[in-house]
Amino acid sequence: MSGIWDLFTNMLGPWEWIWFGLIPPAILALYFLKLRRNPRIVPSTYLWRRALEDFRVNSLWQRLRQNLLLYLQLALVASLMLACLRPGWKGSSRSLDRTIFLIDNSASMSATDVAPNRLESGKKAVLERIEGMRPGDVAMLVSFSDHARVEQPFTNNLAILRRRLSEIAPTERRTDIREALRVAAGLANPGRTSSDAGDIQSADPLPADVVIVSDGGFPSLEDFSWGNLRPTYISRGDPQATNLAILALGAEPDPTQPDRLNAFVEIHNFSNAPSTTDVLLKEGETLIDATTQVIPPAATVSVEFSFASPASGEFTAELSVADVFSLDNRAFFAIRPPRKARVLVVTPGDPALDKVFGTEDAGKLAELTVLSPAEMSGPKYLELLASDALNLVIYDRCAPPKSPPTNAMYLAAVPPGDHWHLGEMGTGPQIIDQDVMHPLWRFIGLGNVTIATAQPVTAPSAGRILLDSNLGPLASIAPREVWEDLVFGFSLLAQDEKGEPFANTDWPIRISFPLFFRNLTEYFGGMDSNPHGLVRPGDIVSPRIPPRSDALVVQGPSESGAASPSRFTIAVVEGRAEFHDTERLGLYQVTAAAGGSTATPVDRFAVNLFSRLESDVAPKESIETSWTKVDASKGWETKRTDLWRWFVAAALVLLLVEGHIYGRRLGG
C-alpha cells in the first residue's frame, strides 16, 4: 500500500485540503439543489410528461447524460486535486541538462558475456538516456580506448546523437580513460591563467554530468579530480565472466639448430576454476603443433614449442576454448626477413677482420666491401657513401675526413670532429666492466680477453660506455644524427717499434669475437631478426626501408567483413617511414611499393593485444581516483517524473468539454 502513496508528493497543507475537499460536495449540493429552471407556462404538459417518461425509462446512459455536466465538474475537481498531490514516479527518464557520455570501445568491450556484446549493450543504455532528453538538454559523445575521440560535440539534436552513437565501432585497442576524462574535464573545469592582474579563470566552469559506460578495464586514475564533473559509472559485463588469454608469444632461433625455432606461449586463466584448452601453433591455416593444457584458476602457464622455422616467417598461437573474449585467444608472431647488412671495411689490412667476415655464415649476414685507407679519397669510397646503401663502415686504425652518412665503428681511431677523444696509450688494460645489456654484447663475455695496448675513449656526453677498464673506457657508443658511432680504444693489430704488425689482443681467437661481429652486423645492419618488440593496436611502427625506396606498402589483416587483406601505402621521408594503422590484431607485411604485389617482404611485424587489463574481463564495480570512488550505477540515477501537469491539462480539457456540452444544450 505504501508503494501507491510513494507516487504522490503532497503540495497542500491540511487546511488547504479541507477547503479543497469541500468543493465536490458543494458542487453536488448546488447541482441537486438546483438548478434554477426557468418557469414557462405551456398549453399542456400532457405531451411533455409522456416524452419525459419515455426519456427517463431509457437507461442509464440517458440518466448519465442528464447529469453529464455534474460528472464533468466532479472530474475536473478530481483532476485538480490529483495535480495538487503531485503524482509521479522515479523513472528512467531524467533531465540530462549537460551530459558527456564517455563510451568505452576498447578491445574488452567486444566481450560477448552481455548480448550482443558489451559495447552494444552500453550503447543501448546510452540511447535510452538520450531518448529521455528534454528540450534544452545537450549531450556530447566521446568514445575512448587508449585514446579519446569526440564523436559528437554538444548538441540537442537527438537524430544526430543517435546516428553518431550507432557509428561508434569496437576497436582492438587497450583502454586508457585519462585522455577522455581530460576532454570532459576541460569543459567543466577550465584552467586558470596567472597574470599581473592576478589569478583569473580562463572561462566559466560548465558543470556537466559525465557518464562513463565501460567495463572498467583501465588503469586506476591517479591524481585526477572530478571537479565540476558529476560522474556516473555504468558498468557493462557479467561479474561472473571468465576468460583464458594469451598474454605473451615469443620465439627464438634454436641456438643449436638455426633452422628451428623455440616458441613459448604464456596463457593466463582469468577465472576461479581450472580451464582446459588446446594450444595450437599454426602457420596460416596449417597446424604446426598442438598441446592440451590445464590451467589452474588465476594462474599463468607457459607452453613451449619447437618447430621448423616457418617458410612464411609467420605463425600464430591459438586457444581452442570458446570464451566470452576471443581477441586474446590468438597471438601472432612475425619473423623479420633476413637482410644482409652492407658493410664497408676500411683497413690497412687485418687478417682477423678478413677472417671474421670471410666465413660462410658471415656471408649470409653481410655484404662486405674492403677498401684501404688511401682509397677513402677515391671515387669508389665516395660512391659507396653516396649510395646510401651502407649499414656500417668499419674504420680500422683510420678515420675519414668526414663522418659517413651511416653507422660507423672505429678501431683505435675516433670519428672526425671534437666530440671524441682517445686518451694516452696504456698497456695491459684490465676489463673491469661490460655493458652486457647492450645488444652488441648479447651472448658475449669479454672476461677472458686480453689487450696489449689501448687508449681510453672519451665519448660525447650522449655516449654510452660499453667496455670499461682500469685505464678508462675502452669502447663507447654514441648517437650521431640518425646513426651511431662505436669507438674502440684498441685495435686488433698493432705495430711494434719496427713497424711489424702484431696481435694487439687475443679477442679474435675468442668465441666472442665472431659473435660480436654477428651482433655488430645485426645491430647496425638492421637485420635484427628480433621482432619489432611488442606492437599493440594503435602503436606506430617504423618498418625497414629497402634501399632507394620512396614508398612502402603495408598489408595487414582484413577489415571486419572484408574478404581481402587491408593495404596501406606509406611514404618514406628522409630515410624514415612510419606506419600508424595498426588498429587490427594480426600479421602485417611490408614490401617496397615499387616491387608490386609479388615483391618479397622487406619487413614483418605482428600486432597483439597482450594486455592483462583487457583480458581480465570481470567488470570493475567502481572507478577510483586518489580521493574518490564512483560505484557502478545499476541504472540511471532516477529523477522523479512528475505528472501533475498532465492532470492540470486534463482539467482544462474537461473544462472545455463541459463548456461545449453546456453550449450545445443551450443551443438545443
Place this chain on the structure above:
Amino acid sequence: MPPGNELLPASLMLRLERMELVSRKIFRGRMKGERRSRRKGQSVEFADFRAYVPGDDLRFIDWNLYARLDRLFLKLFLEEEDLHFHALIDNSPSMAFGDPSKLAIAQRIAAAMGFIALCRSDRLRLSALGDLTGGAAAPLRGRHNVRRMVSQLEAIEPRPLKRFRDGIRDFCLRSAGKGIVVLISDLLEKEGFEAGLRDLVARDYDIYVVHVLAEEELRPDFHGDLKLIDSEDADEAEISVSRPLLDRYDQTLRTFLTRARDFCVKRGIGYVLADPRLTVEQLIVTHLAQRGLVR
C-alpha cells in the same frame, strides 16, 4: 354582404359563399331548408306512393293511378329541410396559446364554416366547451346573421374546463337536434379525448374534428433547463432540453396525432389536423373539402 373583419375577411367570404356544407347523413330538421330530407313531406319532388287511408289529404291522391288500378294511392314527396350545423369550440385555457392562438384559429374556422351555413340557410349554432354555466349561444339562420355570428364568436374566451368529456356531455344535453358537429379542439385532455368523442358519436352526429395545435406544440423551440407549468391544472414538468428529449417529444406528438386520427377514422369521424401554417381558406377549401364536409 357585410364587410370583412378579422375573423371573416371579405376575400374569404367571397370564396365561401359559393360553398355549402355537406353532411354524410341527411337529417330531419325542424324547418324547411334547402336540404333534401328523407322524410317524405310536401314538396315538388315526387318520392313514392302509399295506400290511401281515411283521413289522408285528398289533394295528394294520384288519380291516374286510381284510373288504372281502381285503387286509391297517395303521392309522397321529398321534403326540403334545414341542416343543423354545430361549431363546438374548445375554449379551455390551453387553447389560448399560440400566435395566433389556437382559440383564434378555432374562431376563424368556426366563422368560415358558420358563414357557409348561414349562406345556405342552415341552422348554425355556436358552442364553447367551457361555457358550462352560460349555455349555448342562440342558433342563427340566414346570411343576415353573419354579424351576430361574428359577435358570438368574438365573445368566446378561454374558460377553465373541468374535463373535456364534461364539456362534450353538456353540449350533447343542450343540443337536442341532430346535424353536423365540428369540434375544434387541441384534444389535450390528460384523461383522454376518447370518452368525450364517444359521447358525441353516440348522439349520431355527423362529426368532424378539427385538431388545432400551436406552433410551440408542434415544433417546440425550448432551450436550457425549464419548469413547464400546465396552463390548465398548473402541473409542473421539469425538463433539461436536449436533442434526444426533443426527439422523444416529437415522437410522442406523432404518436398522439396518430392516435387521434385513428380513433376518429375508426368511428367515422372526419379528422383534420389544422397546422398553424395553413390558412383558414386552405384548411376549408382543401382539407375539409377532401374530407367531404364542404363542397
